[in-house]
Amino acid sequence: MSHASPSAALPTIACAAGGTGGHLFPAEALARELKRRGHPVVLYTERRGAAYTQALAGLDHVVLPARSLEGGLAGKLAAGLTILRATWQARRDMRRRDVRLLVGFGGYPSFAPALAAKSLALPLLLHEQGARLSLANRKLLRFADGVATSFPTTAGLAGIEAARVFDTGNPVRRAILDARGDYPPLADDAPLRLLVVGGSQSARVFGDVVPPALLALPEAVRRRLQLSLQMKGDAVADVERALQAVGVDATVRPFFDDMGARLRDAHLVITRAGATTAADLLTVGRPAIFVPIPHGGSRDEQRRNAEALAAAGAGWCVPEPELTAPHLTALLTDAFASPSMLPDAARAAAALGRPQAAAALADRVVAALHTRG
Known part of the structure; x- marks a missing residue:
């Protein structure tokens, strides 16, 4: 974990992402845009995501235990225990940092931080990279205050009103x-x-x-x-x-x-x-x-x-x-x-490119903070 000096002026924002580059890189792009605006940021991921040392350089990040729900009954029980442990760790870290909002980027490792955020009554925004909600985002949809999408039409959004869906595009890294x-x-x-x-x-x-x-x-x-x-x-x-x-x-x-x-x-x-x-x-x-x-x-x-x-x-x-x-x-x-x-x-x-996606998503995050006061 890296340690940066927190800012007292603006609230801390958390991002949560699975361990593949497809989930982690958009989270990194948003985290750096928010940090550029003065917000302290922390990124929750798992061991695979932590291996992207260049992507995480200079960003506070926490590596949580994670396990897929795939497998038989024994595998699901083990995954459930892992999620509970990760949720407890994330909740404790969020309280210590005084996190005010979480943005989830999908992948099963994002599930526990999202549960931790909701247990603390924090606003939860989801970002979907694909043209259809991922499994993790579908499971979290009922807890979400809003969903940012990468495509104008995204499947799987039944149950959330159109006013809480925002087409921001998919944030890309500064190197891109x-x-x-x-x-x-x-x-x-x-x-x-x-x-x-x-x-x-x-x-x-x-x-x-x-x-x-x-x-x-x-x-x-x-x-x-x-x-x-x-x-x-x-x-x-x-x-x-x-x-x-x-x-x-x-x-x-x-x-x-x-x-x-x-x-x-x-x-x-x-x-x-x-x-x-x-x-x-x-x-x-x-x-x-x-x-x-x-x-x-x-x-x-x-x-x-x-x-x-x-x-x-x-x-x-x-x-x-x-x-x-x-x-x-x-x-x-x-x-x-x-x-x-x-x-x-x-x-x-x-x-077809959306180079302003990170800024557009950051705008939505800031708006959600203001809506919650």
Whole structure:
């Protein structure tokens, strides 16, 4: 936990987020905007979220125990005990800090801080990154004083009046905002920069499919290619050497902590279709090949995100079963050969960006504080 000097002038605000980047990064963006306005801020997360040390640098944060409700009866009982323990810890910390409001960003680790806030009669705002309320936010909806959404239409809001729903957009980190700028030129002899990222949990399919797809590209394209590939596993060094051996300027890493700079320089991104990933891409204005996580259920949200962005012209939706090396080779060959295909998609992406989302959400937080007096 970091320790900053609290301000006596403005009330303390808490954020709670699950341990993935999709939940934590919007919470970080709001926390930094509120802190810029003079509010003391604390962020509640769990051990996975605490691993994002760069995101949490300079922010007060508390790591709470967390456990999913998935599993049989024994698992649910253990999760219930974990939630009770985390709720007690969060409640004690909130009283010590004199927290006046909590903003929950979803993920099961946000559940306990939200319960703690309501037990203290604090206002609770929820932020939903996707086009449908997440499971945690659906469970907390009846306790919420308001819900901020990232899309004009968000499913799952039955039971809350329209006056308490605010379309703020999805806050993005400062590094992403700083990466905004013109799309890089595609001169005949200039590098072609391809960024491949799988999100917080990476994506094995990208490591399996992207390298052979690039090996099959025409040599003239391979020689211009500059690849940044996020890939986990023991084969990272081998894949990097194999690509470099055929002329691809390849950087293969388990994780990139300079995502803003890599997005700024990219001509094309291959990625999952999570809501926070999409917000980053649209803010910077970069086209993407979206490969939504399969399996349906709550994860079907990624399919809807990808299809909506593809329909808007901001990229292409390729379901994971269709992401074969020959298919990807053909798509990349067409994209890099066309003088307009990628720049047009970049313009469409930028038109959908919401760079003021953190400020808009902070405005709603301040308004909620004033409403409660």
